[in-house]
Amino acid sequence: MLLKISTTHTPTTDLSHLLHKHPEKLQAVELSNGKAHVFYPEATEARCTVALLLDIDPIGLVRNSGRNGDDSFSLGHYVNDRPYVASSFMSVAISKTFSTAMNGTCNKHPELVDRIMPFEVEISVLPAPKGGEILIRKLFEPLGYQVNLERHELDSKFTEWGMSKYFTLNISGNFKLKDLLSHLYVLIPALDNEKHYWVGQHEVEKLLEKGKGWLKDHPEKEQITKRYLKGIGGLTRNALSRLLEGDEMIEKEDSDEGQSDIVKETLHYKRLKVVLDELISSDAKTIVDLGCGEGKLLRMLLREKQFQKVLGVDVSFRELEKASDRLRVQEMAPKQKERIELMQGALTYRDKRLQGFDAAAIVEVIEHLDPNRLKAFERVVFEFAQPKTVVLTTPNREYNDLFENMEAGQMRHADHRFEWTRNEFESWANQVAERNGYKVLLRPIGDVVEKVGAPSQMAVFNLITNE
Numbered sequence: 118m119l120l121k122i123s124t125t126h127t128p129t130t131d132l133s134h135l136l137h138k139h140p141e142k143l144q145a146v147e148l149s150n151g152k153a154h155v156f157y158p159e160a161t162e163a164r165c166t167v168a169l170l171l172d173i174d175p176i177g178l179v180r181n182s183g184r185n186g187d188d189s190f191s192l193g194h195y196v197n198d199r200p201y202v203a204s205s206f207m208s209v210a211i212s213k214t215f216s217t218a219m220n221g222t223c224n225k226h227p228e229l230v231d232r233i234m235p236f237e238v239e240i241s242v243l244p245a246p247k248g249g250e251i252l253i254r255k256l257f258e259p260l261g262y263q264v265n266l267e268r269h270e271l272d273s274k275f276t277e278w279g280m281s282k283y284f285t286l287n288i289s290g291n292f293k294l295k296d297l298l299s300h301l302y303v304l305i306p307a308l309d310n311e312k313h314y315w316v317g318q319h320e321v322e323k324l325l326e327k328g329k330g331w332l333k334d335h336p337e338k339e340q341i342t343k344r345y346l347k348g349i350g351g352l353t354r355n356a357l358s359r360l361l362e363g364d365e366m367i368e369k370e371d372s373d374e375g376q377s378d379i380v381k382e383t384l385h386y387k388r389l390k391v392v393l394d395e396l397i398s399s400d401a402k403t404i405v406d407l408g409c410g411e412g413k414l415l416r417m418l419l420r421e422k423q424f425q426k427v428l429g430v431d432v433s434f435r436e437l438e439k440a441s442d443r444l445r446v447q448e449m450a451p452k453q454k455e456r457i458e459l460m461q462g463a464l465t466y467r468d469k470r471l472q473g474f475d476a477a478a479i480v481e482v483i484e485h486l487d488p489n490r491l492k493a494f495e496r497v498v499f500e501f502a503q504p505k506t507v508v509l510t511t512p513n514r515e516y517n518d519l520f521e522n523m524e525a526g527q528m529r530h531a532d533h534r535f536e537w538t539r540n541e542f543e544s545w546a547n548q549v550a551e552r553n554g555y556k557v558l559l560r561p562i563g564d565v566v567e568k569v570g571a572p573s574q575m576a577v578f579n580l581i582t583n584e
């Protein structure tokens with residue numbers, strides 16, 4: 118496994134000063150599962166390249182992992198991609214061989230530490246999980262790298278086998294060396310599904326230390342954190358809340374909901390925020406939240422003075438109880454209590470109590486209805502309740518391809534009866550608007566990814582009036 122870092126910064130000897138590695142010497146560092154060799158394949162006046170060659174011992178790997186028992190003879194333990202790919206071992210090697218540079222120390226030339234230089238990095242083989250190229254780009258590009266990727270065939274002799282999950286990655290940009298090394302240290306294992314390390318609180322500290330100054334503002338911080346920490350919910354929440362200190366994304370109440378998926382949680386927060394903004398700009402004063410669940414949106418609505426009356430409706434009594442607890446309805450001052458009401462009801466039965474509201478929010482609810490009940494739902498909401506504005510969201514099925522651990526055709530929630538593509542949603546929304554005298558606008562929620570769109574989608578309906 119080979120990592121090459123090149124610069125055209127002059128004098129090119131600056132790179133070797135920063136790395137504390139002499140261009141004419143070949144050096145080797147012992148690692149627990151192999152050796153790291155450092156050498157300079159080129160060191161001219163115009164360009165300097167340092168190479169880190171990782172020589173992993175696959176047999177030692179098995180011995181050191183302490184595996185035994187029934188599967189200890191499994192061939193996969195001995196014949197695998199570990200020796201050839203950039204993985205968490207590469208991070209260990211980077212931090213061992215270039216520790217002074219990573220820590221930003223350079224006794225001889227301290228002024229070089231903060232110097233921004235043009236760099237080009239080549240990782241000969243990088244495994245990427247589901248989402249492959251898109252994921253790699255999402256991790257590196259926001260940091261300012263130009264990304265070039267070459268994906269490899271499984272076997273060039275058998276082209277019909279198709280493509281592998283392995284890429285050669287070339288990234289370039291202008292950075293301080295210490296930042297570049299920290300990016301690699303965190304992002305390489307974040308891309309590797311088979312991290313060798315034991316993940317505990319120690320890894321949270323390492324991640325925060327190496328991510329200092331850049332991870333907090335990275336648009337994929339949740340995904341990076343979660344992947345780096347092997348998806349362990351408690352550690353991920355801990356790292357993210359420290360990273361985002363003061364950021365409302367991780368609501369306190371959510372931290373004791375067990376192993377709930379932090380990525381979905383933050384997407385949900387984003388979604389609720391978009392819905393809230395839409396309701397605020399609709400000028401509505403009274404809102405009904407249909408299928409309010411445990412009342413996350415209700416709580417956000419109550420914080421806005423603009424909303425004088427908020428009604429939460431759900432078919433589940435249990436959810437309404439949770440909402441009541443979350444909102445602390447019992448402890449509310451009388452004036453505040455007057456603004457909120459919770460009520461059990463089904464969205465597929467006509468109900469007078471739903472009439473007369475300026476706006477309705479219907480967030481991630483329709484996909485819980487049987488498709489043959491959609492028509493009834495449409496009549497209840499758009500024909501009888503008839504709020505001036507309806508803000509409705511539902512998942513975008515096309516995006517599911519990017520979620521790891523999701524099988525093809527699987528839905529995001531066991532209770533979902535369907536999940537729509539962007540076209541399916543748009544066509545339904547247009548028909549509903551047409552039939553009921555509304556106009557409708559569709560918007561993506563979350564980052565839009567080429568070909569598949571954003572994770573969630575929203576339709577904003579406005580009743581056409583004659584005014």
Ligand code: SAH
Pocket residue numbers: 407408409410411412413414430431432433436462463464465479480481482485486
């Ligand atoms: N809007 C909330 C909850 C979404 S989960 C949020 O975004 O956080 C879907 C909710 O719809 C659940 O609380 C479920 O009880 C409710 N629901 C499902 N079918 C319903 C129906 N026919 N009538 C009313 N609520 C329903």
